[in-house]
Amino acid sequence: xxTTECARTTEAERPTTSAARNINRETAIARAADTAGTxxxxxxxxxxxxxxxxxxxxxxxxTTDYKAEIRSADAILKSTPRNFDALLTxxxxxxxxxxxxxxxxxxxxxxxxxxxxxxxxxxxxLNRLKLKQYAxxxxxxxxxxxxxxxxxxxYFGRGAAKMQMFNFKSAIPDFTKALALDSNYADAYEYRGIxxxxxxxxxxxxxxxxxxxxxxxxxxxxxxxxxxx
Numbered sequence: 001x002x003t004t005e006c007a008r009t010t011e012a013e014r015p016t017t018s019a020a021r022n023i024n025r026e027t028a029i030a031r032a033a034d035t036a037g038t039x040x041x042x043x044x045x046x047x048x049x050x051x052x053x054x055x056x057x058x059x060x061x062x063t064t065d066y067k068a069e070i071r072s073a074d075a076i077l078k079s080t081p082r083n084f085d086a087l088l089t090x091x092x093x094x095x096x097x098x099x100x101x102x103x104x105x106x107x108x109x110x111x112x113x114x115x116x117x118x119x120x121x122x123x124x125x126l127n128r129l130k131l132k133q134y135a136x137x138x139x140x141x142x143x144x145x146x147x148x149x150x151x152x153x154x155y156f157g158r159g160a161a162k163m164q165m166f167n168f169k170s171a172i173p174d175f176t177k178a179l180a181l182d183s184n185y186a187d188a189y190e191y192r193g194i195x196x197x198x199x200x201x202x203x204x205x206x207x208x209x210x211x212x213x214x215x216x217x218x219x220x221x222x223x224x225x226x227x228x229x
Contacts, residue, residue: 061096069093084113088120100127118148125157129164137161152181156188159195168195186215190222197226 073090076083091106107124111117125140141158144151159174175192178185193208206227212219 063097066093066096070097082113084110084117087113091120092123095123095127098130100130103127104131116147118144118146118151118154121147122151122154122157125154125161129157129161132164134161134164138165150181152178152185152188155181156185156191159188159191163191163195163198168198171195184215186212186219189215190219194222194226202227 070090070093073086073093076086077090080086087106087110091103091110094100094103094106104124104127107120107127110120111124114120121140122144125137125144128134128137128140138158138161141154141161144154145158148154155174155178159171159178162168162171162174172192172195175188175195178188179192182188189208190212193205193212196202196208197205206223209219209223209227213223
């Protein structure tokens with residue numbers, strides 16, 4: 001299984017919904033209890049989706065492009081080390097190149113300059129999720145929500161991070177809020193359904209997973225796994 005405070009219209013900005021799905025698909029592995037509720041297993045929520053991770057729908061950048069962005073940001077920061085936009089651009093480019101720890105360092109610096117920037121908190125949360133830093137990830141998504149309460153992906157990301165910590169009951173309201181913001185958010189239905197299954201609420205799980213499968217055929221695997229259909 002992660003488009004708010006600033007207009008997200010360029011590749012340098014946070015991933016679109018489908019890209020956020022991929023980030024969470026790679027890292028937010030659903031830790032669901034077995035059907036008897038007596039043991040926990042770590043299982044992939046579904047197969048990896050077709051859309052590549054962290055790409056903009058309209059245009060796809062290459063490794064060369066991201067490296068060029070880093071070099072450009074480096075040059076700007078050499079003369080103006082407190083340039084927020086350059087820090088944010090470099091952080092996102094590093095994230096695309098899977099340099100998550102270095103990206104977090106840049107997000108830290110950016111947030112020292114703009115401590116209420118929802119975009120930076122959201123993206124730092126994604127990077128922490130990739131590094132399996134689940135509690136800090138929850139904290140970042142919470143701050144992203146504080147400064148942009150209409151961000152469905154921040155609610156989704158926080159719910160996915162909570163699932164990693166077996167906090168299924170606590171994750172459910174986050175997915176519910178994401179669905180209140182977007183009633184066709186297939187990922188939120190799917191992850192909420194998995195969470196319901198994990199706390200032994202099969203009827204609710206089945207309803208959510210059936211809806212997820214209607215909206216996104218990839219979710220049919222989760223429907224079969226967690227609702228026996």
